[in-house]
Amino acid sequence: AQSVSQHNHHVILSEAASLELGCNYSYGGTVNLFWYVQYPGQHLQLLLKYFSGDPLVKGIKGFEAEFIKSKFSFNLRKPSVQWSDTAEYFCAVAKGGSTLGRLYFGRGTQLTVWP
Amino acid sequence: SAVISQKPSRDICQRGTSLTIQCQVDSQVTMMFWYRQQPGQSLTLIATANQGSEATYESGFVIDKFPISRPNLTFSTLTVSNMSPEDSSIYLCSGLTVNNYGYTFGSGTRLTVV
Numbered sequence: 001a002q003s004v005s006q007h008n009h010h011v012i013l014s015e016a017a018s019l020e021l022g023c024n025y026s027y028g029g030t031v032n033l034f035w036y037v038q039y040p041g042q043h044l045q046l047l048l049k050y051f052s053g054d055p056l057v058k059g060i061k062g063f064e065a066e067f068i069k070s071k072f073s074f075n076l077r078k079p080s081v082q083w084s085d086t087a088e089y090f091c092a093v094a095k096g097g098s099t100l101g102r103l104y105f106g107r108g109t110q111l112t113v114w115p
Numbered sequence: 116s117a118v119i120s121q122k123p124s125r126d127i128c129q130r131g132t133s134l135t136i137q138c139q140v141d142s143q144v145t146m147m148f149w150y151r152q153q154p155g156q157s158l159t160l161i162a163t164a165n166q167g168s169e170a171t172y173e174s175g176f177v178i179d180k181f182p183i184s185r186p187n188l189t190f191s192t193l194t195v196s197n198m199s200p201e202d203s204s205i206y207l208c209s210g211l212t213v214n215n216y217g218y219t220f221g222s223g224t225r226l227t228v229v
Contacts, residue, residue, distance in 0.1 A: 105150075105158040
């Protein structure tokens with residue numbers, strides 16, 4: 001079965017620090033990759049996604065992620081975090097193809113940014 | 116992108132009772148998904164709901180406990196039946212947009228069973 005691993009469960013940073021959150025998946029075929037963010041009390045919002053093409057994907061709010069197929073990874077990065085980035089971040093994977101199916105989620109990483 | 120309205124946002128229920136959660140989408144979606152998110156854990160898929168057919172349940176989830184309806188392309192309900200404290204969780208619905216562009220999520224229902 002497909003699995004998604006997020007290695008960091010809780011990350012604490014000061015403002016302006018750089019961020020990298022790891023995500024690895026187990027499926028060997030074509031995949032579609034997503035990062036979602038959940039701010040306290042709010043619903044899941046899409047940060048960025050990769051379907052095909054340039055493996056370096058830019059999303060909203062200055063986030064980017066790099067798909068490295070050989071490493072089965074899709075790590076999320078931001079060069080300088082802000083207090084408002086405090087949230088939970090989920091990596092998710094769907095099998096690739098003409099029709100998207102279900103998403104497989106990682107367990108999430110809680111990011112806390114101190115002002 | 117599609118927006119999902121999910122109700123109720125939270126509820127406290129007595130054990131042995133049932134709660135029905137509703138999701139209304141403002142545009143058509145193809146598949147709809149129901150997830151459970153327990154504290155400190157990932158989103159676990161309960162079932163996939165397609166219009167006009169029975170939902171497809173994941174291992175560990177059964178229709179008698181979590182009956183799902185999907186009468187049209189913009190609406191679905193999940194019922195949590197005969198609740199016990201172990202059912203206390205956040206329940207989320209999600210829809211796959213018709214252009215296969217991605218997924219949209221409801222705001223979640225925080226259920227506490229006492």
